[in-house]
Amino acid sequence: MTRTLSGLVTVPLTLTCAGRPVARYELRPDVERRLSPRPCLHPVTTLAGTPVTEFAPADHAHHLGVGVAVPDVAGRNFWGGRTYVRDRGPTELDNHGEQRHREFKLCDPDGFVEDLDWIADGSEPLLRERRTVAVTPLADDAWALDLTFSLTNPSDAELSIGSPATNGRPGAAYGGFFWRAPKGAAAPAVFTATDEGEAAVHGRTADWLAMAGGGWTLVFAGATAETRRDPWFVRTDEYPGVGSSLASTSRLAVAAGGTAVRRVVTVVADGALDRARASALVRKAVSA
Template structure:
């Protein structure tokens, strides 16, 4: 699947493989990603190019609209027209690892579309043991506009499709016969948690739970993009209601910490693990 990859380990156990150069068609917006990611017992909690959405690639950063270029994959939502096949796909290109250890890495990437580099990314990923049955994936990305003009980030929502503000960190989870339970500290179900900010959000399958926490040091709190019934996926929304402008030389930074646990957690257990995962 790739000509270069690395394995993340927690307490000596492999919990994730990072693919730097997945061999994918251009229309899927090729990009580095984590797959498979597993619980400590070995249960896979990601999918790569599933049949329902071939452009869903494990865990990574995907944005459907960077100044009109598609870094998400698949069709592009065009205002007053709907999902449309366009020749506008970009790719994220692995440049180098600045740091590479068994429990994490720091990577440099270039976001390129139509032969032009629009953004330069620094990605920092770390895996940490929390308990005998849970670990945390700490994922930070910073996107810097290296062009001489402003660049804006959009989403289908900002292009006329309400409720579809995906774009940013995204985790395509394991699909099972039954839809996963999704909940926050004070809300339950996809309809109640989708499109809203929350300190943390949990997705619980048959034998596993993922708990996502926005941990960026900023006053801005991105709403969560959530799917459970159609497919299991969770991401943060960089452009929920308005386009996000990035001035020349400007940088957008986001950090998401995800608890990966065996078993199905309740609210108290999820909250306790999140506190442990994001504490200094």
């Protein structure tokens, strides 16, 4: 990535791999405020052109392709939809925030470095984010999307990040990196190096986790020590989605001026991968 840009970019960016378009990055999705507008990747495809993301589906309109979404940043909702309130359950609140693109530091067809502000109530940013996205070819039928996000607390007081799980809803520790996959006629398969099925992999840590649908496989890997310690949030039957959990059993505190960093590398492959090939491609992707 060598081209430097500044200012507000208002058109979607197209990312390419081996000369083929594989992802579009939308800076200003046309969604309602209650869906917590945020830059996202959609559509994302395999090298053969099979879509592997979904945007604002009927079952969860606040699922916006691939990106970073957090349901509780100091009580503000940057996930979209209802907020889980302890002893009340999912509740409609006027607490939705927005991630606003500030500038690209670098931008090329194979990736970018972006600065964003996480805004709520029209005030100063609750968080400032540096987001780095890179596309890497792996094989004739596979490529990797490397996404790192660094969340900095610009205030002079500690800020904490939560989830429905930390607010009283067991098993719902979503928040952080999130990938909404397309819903097919049958639920996708999901597996790690040792386990298989949603019940066996959801809420647990694993070096990598694969989701396989009709004609595609996604393999997710945490590529920093902190990310590897984050449990995976997994859904297959209700809808197909995979994310990492910033706040699984307790709130994540970000000190004044402090930064939380996470990196997730995702292999995007045509066809069905077995464990051996999924593992091999992840190793190549993370070390690339």
